[in-house]
Amino acid sequence: MAGKPKLYYFNGRGRMESIRWLLAAAGVELWGLSVLTLFFLSKDGALLFQQVPMVEIDGMKMVQTRAILSYVAGKYNLYGKDLKERAMIDMYVEGTRDLMDVIRVHHKLSPKEKEKNLALIEEKATTRYLPVYEKVLDDHGQDFLVGNQLTWADIQLIEAILMAEEKVSTILSRFPLLQVFKARISNIPTIKKFLQPGSQRKPPPDEKLVVTANRVFNRK
Structure with a gap:
């Protein structure tokens, strides 16, 4: 050990x-x-x-x-190469944390509240958070969110995506670049093993x- x-x-x-x-x-x-x-x-x-x-x-x-x-x-070495990249990683991480917090409370709710929460998860994911990451990938045309290498931001985003899909299976239907991102990150050997x-x-x-x-x- x-x-x-x-x-x-x-x-x-x-x-x-x-x-x-x-x-x-x-x-x-x-x-x-x-x-x-x-x-x-x-x-x-x-x-x-x-x-x-x-x-x-x-x-x-x-x-x-x-x-x-x-x-x-x-x-x-998952935190960028300089302060600017670290700041970008921090921003993206905080965004995914906000979405994940909405998802995390779901299991604590009553059946009626869960129905409302599912709608909230879908609304926030598809109108506030996922469009940001789709645009980032589109704007710089790279495989990862920051610096064209795997960082904490990518790892937390794939975690958030999979959490959201557990609640709303079609959550990525309007985000083709995030669909590709999900497949790419999920096939990194250490993540695939996890x-x-x-x-x-x-x-x-x-x-x-x-x-x-x-x-x-x-x-x-």
């Missing part, structure tokens, strides 16, 4: 999933640990802010999702997972 990042979270997607995606895309083997371990770590101050996700990497116990993702992206059964990728949340997560995070 030496050298592998240790991921502390419950056995579901949540805010850890983007970290799993980024590490997997970088070809890094992961060691996932139960979130229950955190309640023991928190007693000696190992868990800063008493929050998860937490990742042990390079001798650090890192919390705060954005800080972890930024570190991993920088460490594995998309296979048995990987560290987690399935969409269900009611059982919601109950488990609530119990864990409300535990005193």
Whole structure:
């Protein structure tokens, strides 16, 4: 296990999933640990802010999702070659995060609320977010969003696309360049491996997972 990042979270997607995606895309083997371990770590101050996700990497116990993702992206050359590219990556990442936040709440809603949320997901994805990435790809005619090389922005976009398709299967029907982008990124060897059964990728949340997560995070 030496050298592998240790991921502390419950056995579901949540805010850890983007970290799993980024590490997997970088070809890094992961060691996932139960979130229950955190309640023991928190007693000696190992868990800063008493929050998860937490990742042990390079001798650090890192919390705060954005800080972890930024570190991993920088460490594995997925964060652009200069400040300008990094700024572009940050903008694209924040856009996908906004869309993903709309999708993440879906499993917590009542049946009536879920129906409305599906319509909201489709409306926001197809009118606000996906057109931006379609235009970026069209304007520069390259395979990736920034610098014509794989970055954190591409990895988080493919994660967001697949999440959206789980809710609205036709979400990319009006975006031919994103359809090509999806196929291209999904076939990168490390990402293709992550998309296979048995990987560290987690399935969409269900009611059982919601109950488990609530119990864990409300535990005193």
